[in-house]
Ligand SMILES: [Zn+2]
């Protein structure tokens with residue numbers, strides 16, 4: 470450091486010093502990212518059912534108004550890579566997301582409003598359905614119909 474001052478350079482121009490001076494623009498962007506990420510995580514945790522990116526966006530904008538769909542996609546992808554979220558795939562549907570901590574369960578999709586719900590329980594004994602000589606490794610089940618809200622309306 471002494472040598473630098475001798476050469477007449479200000480500490481700000483020295484690369485080692487620059488590392489510890491926070492760049493206000495970068496810092497603000499990081500803060501915004503953290504806030505948006507927190508909002509997205511909160512929305513998924515509070516929903517208690519798998520959400521599509523569009524559903525996440527709609528609710529999360531209440532906490533982070535500047536949020537856009539690109540950020541939602543990017544954040545969801547990151548949370549899946551970190552193992553915090555898992556994708557719920559339904560035939561012919563965009564993926565939905567739920568927290569990875571849940572134990573084995575299945576889903577119910579309302580054909581009227583399109584929302585996907587988590588259901589408790591599992592028929593479990595599907596082994597008898599497995600063709601002879603086949604090795605069963607898992608199963609996947611979706612119930613369809615109308616959710617309680619849509620039943621009341623109709
Ligand atoms: Zn419904």
Ligand SMILES: [Zn+2]
Pocket residue numbers: 573574575590591592593608610
């Ligand atoms: Zn099951």
